[in-house]
Amino acid sequence: MxxxxxxxxxxxxxxxxxxxxxxxxxxxxxxxxxxxxxxxxxxxxxxxxxxxxxxxxxxxxxxxxxxxxxxxxxxxxxxxxxxxxxxxxxxxLERLNRIREVDPVGNVLVAEAGAVLAEVQKAAEDVDRLFPLSLGSEGSCRIGGNLSTNAGGTAVLAYGNMRNLCLGLEVVLPTGEVWNGLRRLKKDNTGYDLRDLFIGAEGTLGVITAAVLKLFPRPLGHEVAFAGVPSVAAALDLYAIAAGLCGPALTGFEIMPRLGVEFTQKHIAGVRDPLSSPHAWYALIDVSTSDAAETAGRMMERILEQGIAGGLVEDAVLAASEAQRKALWHMRESMSPAQKPEGGSIKHDVSVPVASIPAFMAEADAAVAAAMPGARICAFGHLGDGNIHYNISQPVGAEKEAFLDRWREMNAIVHGIVIAHNGSISAEHGIGQLKRDELAEIREPIEIDLMRRIKAAFDPAGIMNPDKVLSARR
Incomplete structure (x- = not known):
């Protein structure tokens, strides 16, 4: 001690x-x-x-x-x-929270690690630019944590995750030395990319204290649609249509189950189902264009027209205002907190190849139902990038603690199916303590050994966030 x-x-x-x-x-x-x-x-x-x-x-x-x-x-x-x-x-890092510089000409922003994500978004907006990372926790999460976990969010489809949104870093090493890597170059092939070692390292190699973040022009056109679809497979076919029609203008494509919509209506104030009748699944489609508002509108109309003609869309509504766009996204972003009042929830943040999503969902649903009859599956997420938040709410009337005691068991079932589909057990949340031991079991020994070598090189004293990502050797 x-x-x-x-x-x-x-x-x-x-x-x-x-x-x-x-x-x-x-x-x-x-x-x-x-x-x-x-x-x-x-x-x-x-x-x-x-x-x-x-x-x-x-x-x-x-x-x-x-x-x-x-x-x-x-x-x-x-x-x-x-x-x-x-x-x-x-x-x-909460006091290290300044936005040091905003450069709309170079399309960059320099923020300290303790800057709140929403404040970074606002600083970009103030100069008519966009910082596209968007998370349900954006009012309280901070840039250093976003970088350390390589956060994803709802706009990965168009803009990438935090690794893609960062040009340079300032990092304090475990020895106390400061690496000033606050470069703002898009092309810089001068040796190893040290930046990428610290992004996603979860504070195990050093402390990120500031970052150069990429900004983008604010879209002139923005359309959001909410569509009822008969199945996950239909949602995937609809995504293929949207991706083909829109290319990089398709900024988001989310799927939600009926159960998730019911939870949000029941527990989140102001949320309502915008469609007149229930559907098994829902797709939230977001299109942004840089030229004109009319372009985004035409794209969305074509997506829905082709989806309806192909039997993929049973009903749909197009947001008519910014308030309605925010309301549709609020439903999606409220899906996690809406599960809490239903009792225990066993979480999975997984990714599989996009084409494998329907098969993965079907196999996981069957395996969970067999292991835990009555379990309520609330699987939703970023269909366009393969990231599914496969959450399991406790059966009605079950005892919460007994349900949560089966967390590891259910993880093993779901993650086993993920691995069989060449997926990942952590799409955007990281490893931390929760998945540390499982990581050591699923990664090749050479990968774990290489990680340990990197850890030892940067942190020979073993002081940085021990027992996270990798178990500390005692």
């Missing part, structure tokens, strides 16, 4: 007001949103500058003190939560 004298040394680096030891004040840093993981920490540090982050990591390396970087604490795999009883210090 950490001695009081060493804690005093850490506190002196940020000032007593930013070295939190009171249990009540610490509480929001120590538990993740789903309540699956709760950690302990003798101190939460809130540095206000890169120099303070550097000093903290230098002292941590010298003394072998474990550091857990944390952004907005919105992660779903407990990568941001300290271990219980291990003396980990939480390093919160």
């Amino acid at each position: 950490i001695s009081p004298a060493l804690l005093d040394r850490f506190a002196a680096l940020v000032g007593d007001a930013n070295a939190i030891t009171d249990p009540q004040d610490q509480a929001r840093y120590l538990i993740e949103s789903r309540g699956l993981y709760r950690g302990t920490s003798p101190m939460v540090l809130r540095p206000g500058s890169v120099a303070e982050v550097s000093a903290i990591l230098r002292l941590a390396s010298e003394t072998g003190t474990a550091i857990v970087p944390q952004g907005g604490n919105t992660g779903h795999v407990a990568g941001q939560i300290p271990r219980e009883g291990m003396g980990d210090l939480v390093l919160s």
